[in-house]
Structures are given as structure tokens and as C-alpha cells.
Amino acid sequence: MGQYTLPQILYKQAERLGSGKIAIREKAYGIWQPINWEAYCRYTKHTALGLMALGIERGETVGLILDNGPEWLFGELGTHTAGAVALPLSTAAPAERLVSELNFCRAAYVFAQNRMQVDRLLAHRQELPHIKQIIYVDPTGLKLYGDNPQLIAFKQLLELGEDLDDEQPDLFIKELWDGKPEDMAVMLRTSGITGAPKLVMLSHTNFTNAACSWVATEPVGIQDNWLSISPMAWIIEQVWGVGIALCGGLTTNFPEKPETLLEDFIDVGPAFVTGSADFWESLASQIITAMAGAGKWHRVLFDMTLDAVKQIATLESEEKPAPLQLKLKSELLKRFVSRPLLHGIGCTRIRAAYTGGHSINPDVMQLFRHLGLNMKQCYGLTETCGMIHVHRDGEVKLGTVGRPLPGAEIKLDTNREILIKSQSNFMGYYQDPDLTSRVLVDGWLHTGDAGYLDEEGHLGIIGRESES
């Protein structure tokens, strides 16, 4: 897939999976509303053509201050189709930061989620001379602005796109295939490696390489449910949302509201979930607290389950066979204790649960693994376009982040700094060639993290290289 841009992959997937397979599910009005691959491609096409009708030019930058929802995917891939660069920004970022980043990139168009974001942009209108149009998603409360020429509803943008499609039916295909995989797709803010905030430029190739390595390594398949829970301006969400989900044909599920996440999680029963260490640690603490307050028999059964699994794990690590009686006991307890518990938190169908970002407490990871959740640790940076290391099934070593994905090489320099060479290594920092040349030397990314490699090639992270 490395020869295609992200919207070209969407187009190919829509041809392959059509209207029979679900690409996106969004919970609205209490019901999961499906969008199939054909509709996904159509909305993206109309978004792209709508932007073209507004006058977007190739190479321009489009800011996206959006919540996780279908409009994020249409907006971002529509931007790519029109040959422009997407700049995802956090909806929670202070107004001053939004203004400075939009100005830094000379963003010409901005997608804004709701009235709150539009209010913030209009309040700083004088400081944002490059913005030609603000496209708002949720129209609630925005009728009050009347006919402000700078504002246009996402719905109107789609209508403009439809009209342009009727007038020039070949335009979409032409623009779509004018895109080159080595073009810049996304700019993401990060403060990793050097500590100071900067914008990382990532190409379509970076995304497709990262996604394809993941699809080749992990058990990802068409229509597998993935639940989008982290902010879309984070690399982890970007690489899953417009990378892995697109290349692997996954179904992306968007919760109704952040407050309904747990309920929606249980509804969906995702096959994969990517959560920060905080997310899993908080879930583990909820389980432990709930068990501490449970009845005596519940507590006894819970402790027996963990004991049995631990005994088997210890025997396996010593390469000794587990007695049949212990195996039987463990299986029974798994069926009657672990599974109902996992079911209660929506984790029954999870094939792999990933954690990354910060190191996780090994006890937390062990608890989930003992309960039967296939939990794995990942390692990656915005500069590597997300995860570059992951535990493989059957090779999970606590305290490490596993082995590199196919196509990635890793080595340690004399200071134990981790160096990474991969096709998903970023293009550079936006308008900062000096810093880029210091961080990216002969194709090797100097991560600034210190680590060690064990005898099986598993990487362990010690911390920041400057601190080690």
C-alpha cells in the first residue's frame, strides 16, 4: 500500500468493501448509526470537493479542531484529497496556542467542532489574517451569527461538494490521483525528544508504512471493532484512525460523549483498544476497589483465580508442565470468574489491548493478563508515526516493550540512546531544518530515550537519555 496516498487507499477500500461492510459507527440518539465504506468515501469526496469549491489550493494547510467523530475522518481525508495538509489541534488547547499554531502554519481553512471553538476563533479574528473560512460541524447556537461570510456549516460544505461533483464529475478522480504518497499529509504537535513543542511533518508513506507493519504483525482484520477514545490530535489516534483502520478495513466506533465512554465500550465490545497507562491503571484500581467491597465468596473466588493463573505462569516460565488438576481449576475459574468480570467492563471480545505513551506499572499489566486480557505494551513517538515496538503474542515480557515492527531497525549508541531507522520515520520538523538534522542523522532517529536490549532483542526503556 506504500504506493498510495491515504485517500487513495480509502477509494480502493470503498471499491473492495462497498456498501456491505461498515467502516464507521457513531452513537447518536442512543443508537449506533453505521456508515459503510461507500458512504465513507462519498462523504470524503464531497468534503474534498467542497473545499475545492471554496478555493483551496494544493499545499495549503487546514486546521482541524474537532472531537472524535466521522467529521474528523471526512475532514482530514478530504483535506488530503484536495492536496492540502491537515493540522489536527486539540479542542482543549488554550485559544492563544491555537492562534499561534494556525498562524505558524498559515492555515487557510479551519474545521471547528462547535460554537465554543468558533467563538474562540472569531474572538481572535484580527490575529488570524490567513484564515479564509471556518467550517463548523455542530450547528447548535451558530444561527445567531447570521450570515457571517467567514462561517460555513459542514453540511453546506458537503452540498457545495455535491454541486461541484455534478458540474465536474471527473474532478475528484483527477485530484485524488494527483496526490503523491511522499506528500506531506499531517502536521502534529509534540514536545517529545527535545521537550520544546514543535510540529512534526508526516507523509502518507509514513502512515501507510506504520499501518501496514501493524496489520502484518497484529491480528487485525476487516470489520474488527476499534473504539476511538484518545483525542484525535494525538499520534496514537491518528495512526489508528487514518492509518490502521483504513488499511486494515476495521470498523471505527465513536462514543456518543466522553462521559458515555464506559457504556459505549461495553456496547461495542471492541477487538482492540489502545489506552494510556493512566487509563489501564485507573481501570485496574476500579476492579481492585470493587473486589475489596465485594462479598466474601466473590473475594475468595477472585483470589483463587489469580492464584491458579499465577501458578501456571510460574511453572511455564520454569518450563515445567502444569498438573492437569491445576489446569482444570484454572479453566473453570476463568470461565466463571474472569470472563464475567471482563464482560462487565466490555473486554470479552478484546483480542489485544495496547498501552503506550508512558511506562505502565507491571503489576497492573500482570493483573489484566492474569484475568485473561491479552495486554501488550507498545513504544513509539510522534516522529516514528506512532508505535514502532510491540509485544508479540506469546512473547510478552513484562518491563519491556517487545521487538520492533517489520521494516524497523533499532540500535543503541554508546550513551544507550535508542536510535530507530524506519520507513515511518518523519519528514522533519516544520520550518526547523537545524533541529531536524540534529535528530534525524543518516536516516537514524535519535529518540533521546535511553534503553537496553535483552538477549532476545526485547527493548527495555530506562527513561530520558539526559537523565540516565
Add this chain to the structure above:
Amino acid sequence: MKAFRGNPGLFASADPQKRQAHLEVKDLTLKFGGITALSKIDMAVQSGELISLIGPNGAGKTSLLNCISGHYKPERGKITFNGEEITRLLPHQPAAIGIGRTYQTLELFEEMTVLSNLMLARHIHLEYNVAEAFLFSKGVKAKEACQRQLVEELIDFLGMQAIRKEPVANLPMGMRRRVDLGRALALNPKLLILDEPFTGMTLEEKDDMVRVLLELNETWHQTILWVEHDMSVVMNIAKRVIVFDFGIKIAEGFPDFIQKHPQVIKAYLGET
């Protein structure tokens, strides 16, 4: 998709002509034994207005609302709504002619969920009887689904998705007030009467409520008569303010005028 939302069917599909609300109160006097709660009140609410009724405790604000919604029967005077006299209506009748209200001491079914409370408020718009509901035919199911759609749009509009299935008894006061507003809106009233909707709310909840009231009034032309103690909110968003003191209307006008009115200052601060 969010892009296709923001137009709750309850407001968007309603014919503006049919949502006209003109309330007139003339020479209204209400007594409880020897106490005169309201004395010769004259006031009017025009269609599309956002009017705030203020006054110190015991001024007669809630008494006036109770007269409009049929809970109290005044000794003298007349209340008309869209030309029709409503002075002697029973408490359940104003809802049927398009007057919805919230209560200072919330009147919700606490053991029922938020969704059920709102669905129940749609009962006057149901087009089937008890026998048909019992049989739950295809037609009834379709009508029920339409009502559910309208209620779900309202839940979306008020941002109550996370508490949809929560019994009201489990909710904090600010959220209950929002549910109470939802219950009143579910009636699709021509005139919405709110009795101290900001009481017990956090600052953030107040901000949200202000946005909702402005959206209702400015976008959907909802006529609102609103009793309030929070002066900063009143002076910021009310289009017109009426002030009561000891059952007498002492002032009426734009917020700027009211803020400088000597009798209002006297009523709130006492003699100086």
C-alpha cells in the same frame, strides 16, 4: 453525524405561527386569608420575548406563576393566553393549550429514568389510547418511535446523553434542573415558564443553561417567562425585566433601566 444535528424536531418542525404566545395579566389580585400575595398586577408577555421576573423573597413571583398555571385561583382579575381566558383553568389544562413550566421545588418522578420522565411529558401528544397501547400494534410502535426520536433529539440538545438511563433520584441538583427543563420542553410549549432554573447549579452548569436559554429564545423564538434571583444572569440575557415587591409590580423595563431604578434599589437594599 453532528453536522446533521442541531435542529431538534420539536422546535424545527413547529410552525412559527402556531407557536405564537401572548400572555396578558390584568388587575390580578391573590389573597391568602388576610395576606395579599398579589395586588392589582398588570403585565403582558409578547411572543418571542425572554422576560425575567425578579423581586425579593415573598414578592409574589411564584404566586403569579402558580396563577398562570392554574394552581392558584385569584380573587380578582383576569389572565388571558392568546386571547383565551385561563384564569379558572385546572392545573393540567394549561399544558394542553401550550404553557409548559418548571418548578422551584422540582416536580419530577424521581424513581423513573430521565428518558421516562421526558417520554411521559409527551403523553398529551400521543395519538393512541390505552387499549391500542396495550396491544402495541405496528402503528403504535411507529408512533412511539417518533416520540422517542423527538425526546432523543431533546436529550442531545440539552447534552443529557450520559444520564439518559439514570434515575432522577441519582442526579445532582443542577442536572435535575436540566431534566425539569427538558420535561417542560418535551410538551413543546408556546410559552415556557421557568421558576428559578439556576438554583443549585455550578458555574459551569449555569454557563450551559444560559447557552440553552439563548439558543431557545434567539434561534427557535421560544417565548420565555422566567423567575430568577441570580441578577448577573438576568441583567446579561433578559430582554425585559419586571420587578415585584410585596405583591406589587414596582418596575418594568430593559435591564439597564431596571438596574438604576430607585424603587428597585430600595426593594433589594432597603432604605438608605
